[in-house]
Amino acid sequence: xxxxxxxxxxxxxxxxxxxxxxxxxxxxxxxxxxxxxxxxxxxxxxxxxxxxxxxxxxxxxxxxxxxxxxxxxxxxxxxxxxxxxxxxxxxxxxxxxxxxxxxxxxxxxxxxxxxxxxxxxxxxxxxxxxxxxxxxxxxxxxxxxxxxxxxxxxxxxxxxxxxxxxxxxxxxxxxxxxxxxxxxxxxxxxxxxxxxxxxxxxxxxxxxxxxxxxxxxxxxxxxxxxxxxxxxxxxxxxxxxxxxxxxxxxxxxxxxxxxxxxxxxxxxxxxxxxxxxxxxxxxxxxxxxxxxxxxxxxxxxxxxxxxxxxxxxxxxxxxxxxxxxxxxxxxxxxxxxxxxxxxxxxxxxxxxxxxxxxxxxxxxxxxxxxxxxxxxxxxxxxxxxxxxxxxxxxxxxxxxxxxxxxxxxxxxxxxxxxxxxxxxxxxxxxxxxxxxxxxxxxxxxxxxxxxxxxxxxxxxxxxxx
Numbered sequence: 001x002x003x004x005x006x007x008x009x010x011x012x013x014x015x016x017x018x019x020x021x022x023x024x025x026x027x028x029x030x031x032x033x034x035x036x037x038x039x040x041x042x043x044x045x046x047x048x049x050x051x052x053x054x055x056x057x058x059x060x061x062x063x064x065x066x067x068x069x070x071x072x073x074x075x076x077x078x079x080x081x082x083x084x085x086x087x088x089x090x091x092x093x094x095x096x097x098x099x100x101x102x103x104x105x106x107x108x109x110x111x112x113x114x115x116x117x118x119x120x121x122x123x124x125x126x127x128x129x130x131x132x133x134x135x136x137x138x139x140x141x142x143x144x145x146x147x148x149x150x151x152x153x154x155x156x157x158x159x160x161x162x163x164x165x166x167x168x169x170x171x172x173x174x175x176x177x178x179x180x181x182x183x184x185x186x187x188x189x190x191x192x193x194x195x196x197x198x199x200x201x202x203x204x205x206x207x208x209x210x211x212x213x214x215x216x217x218x219x220x221x222x223x224x225x226x227x228x229x230x231x232x233x234x235x236x237x238x239x240x241x242x243x244x245x246x247x248x249x250x251x252x253x254x255x256x257x258x259x260x261x262x263x264x265x266x267x268x269x270x271x272x273x274x275x276x277x278x279x280x281x282x283x284x285x286x287x288x289x290x291x292x293x294x295x296x297x298x299x300x301x302x303x304x305x306x307x308x309x310x311x312x313x314x315x316x317x318x319x320x321x322x323x324x325x326x327x328x329x330x331x332x333x334x335x336x337x338x339x340x341x342x343x344x345x346x347x348x349x350x351x352x353x354x355x356x357x358x359x360x361x362x363x364x365x366x367x368x369x370x371x372x373x374x375x376x377x378x379x380x381x382x383x384x385x386x387x388x389x390x391x392x393x394x395x396x397x398x399x400x401x402x403x404x405x406x407x408x409x410x411x412x413x414x415x416x417x418x419x420x421x422x423x424x425x426x427x428x429x430x431x432x433x434x435x436x437x438x439x440x441x442x443x444x445x446x447x448x449x450x451x452x453x454x455x456x457x458x459x460x461x462x463x464x465x
Contacts, residue, residue, distance in 0.1 A: 007060035014059075015050055017113050019043060021106035029101060038094060042086070049085050053078050056264040056431045062118060064129055064159040071118050077432045079111035130158045138162050139191065139222075141213050142203035143169030143176055146227050150203050151177065165197045185213070192220050203227040255429040256396050264431055269369050272438075273362040280356060287318055287344075287353060295342045297323035300357060305374035307398045310391065313366040315374060318354040320345025331378045335412055352441075358400045370434040371399025372422035373410070383415055390415075393422040396429070403433075406440040 022043065026035060054060055059078045062071065083104075090103055129135065138154065140147055147167065154162045155177075166182040168191065182191055192200075200222050202213050210226055217224035228249065239250035255261050288299045301319040304312050321340040334341075341349065348354040361367040367374070372393040375383070383390045404410065404421035425433070 007054075010060045010062065011051070011054050013117070014054075014110075014114055015047060017117075018046060018050065018106065018110045021109040021113070022046075022102075025106045025109070026102055042090065042094075045089060046082070046086060050082060052264070053081055055260060058430060058432075062122065064122075064126055064161065065157070066122060068119055068122065071122060072115050074432065075115050075118060076111060077435070079107060079114070081435070083107045126159050129161050135161055135163050136198040137165045137196075139165045139182075139197040139200045140167045140203060141169075141185065141188070141200060142205075142227075143167065143171060143173050144203070144205055146205065147176075147203040150201060150227060162199075165195070166191065185209075188213070188216055189220060192222055197222065200224045201227060252392075253427050254395060256426065261429070261431075265368060265429075265434065266365075268431070268434065269362050272369055273359040276356075277359050277363065280359075283353075284356070287348065287356075290344045291319055291342075294344045295319075295322060304377065305398065306377055306380050306394065307366060307374050308394060308396060310394050312377065313361070313374075315367075316357040316360055318348055318357060320348050320354045331376075355400055362400065366398075368397040368399045370401055370425075370437050371397045372402050372425070373405065373418075374398035383419075387416055387419055389423065390419055393419060393426065396426045401437060401441040403437060406437050406444060 022039075023035075026039065057074065057078055059074050086103060086107065090099065135158075140150055147169070151164065151167070153160065154164050164177070164180055166180045167176050168182050168185050168188055169176065170184050172181055200213075200217050202210055202217075202224060204210050204213065214224055214226070239253050256265065291299050297319060299319060301317045301321075302314050303317075305315045307313050320342060321338075322342060324340065345354065358367060362369055380390070402422060403425040404418040407421055409418040409421055
């Protein structure tokens, strides 16, 4: 993959555009006067907030494989968060009503210029790479299923910056390009001496064969890369690490294994849950009174659930069912038109209001706002038998809502589909994905529908579905 930009350069460019737009708009409306100290403080806040947004998102990751829609979407979402934070700050500590144009216009101009720059830059570099700029000539060693994957990537995606010089394999297979098949592995010295190549990619299943070919490449002075045969166990991009001097390969990508990502997610959880617990406190009182007046038993329902790292915690909900024995509650699956559900409970479950006390779990750190929904130990053990990778979803904190829920996989629906969505979430987490899921939970209709009735355009699509 050809990297087309440096993240620091992009960050400085975005910040310069933001500051320039603020300055131009300020002088346009106020004339040539000194910029007040409060405005300088606001610019400092904008710079700090933009840095937080940049390091916790993918807005600075621009390469030849980036999609135009993806780049524009990430940019717009990032500026939307910046705008919300800036407007809120001015509204609380300043006077937004009399300065709305000085705030809104610079932000609007900034996101427009940033999107236009990224689209044109990406289009230009893609055109250059496809036309041959910085293209690397590659000799592929191997003819198995690994080699087939490499060939398809090189031939179908010229924007990656590679051209296939040829393929060497001891046995010809019909899947290999006939015009590019150069013979057996023994011809390697003759091939690289006849026409120099930029790189050799080794895609052999046999470890001894790989070592031998690497030695030959080193002997001929050719750059060499090795494709590990890990496709059967690695679902996503491979993550390289090391233990001292020992190289390690992670089986799956886990963005939340990084401290900065966990800190960003935790900060959002604390602020979001604390604000909603305060704002919704009158609703809590009303629902508590309704529960107490319509059925016997406590207002809150507490139950043990399995969360991150398979650790047990106590989840808190508004009680929506009649009081029952603990064993029956822990081992009985809720079904549509369940007779145990009270009248007020049916309303709360239909609107998800029974889940609101879980913001206390989020504030405590037992759960997150977004993540896989936690399950009872009895069902975890059952699902683990039928779905071998079920417990992978416990590598991240459980959530009040999740990707599976906004895609319709909630309640009495497919557990396998739910797990697929949960694992995709933990392998592809971004701060913006969390925000999208929260917005879809609040404003979208898919979170309360059966998945079979949801139009594809209303789902968050998974590439393998």
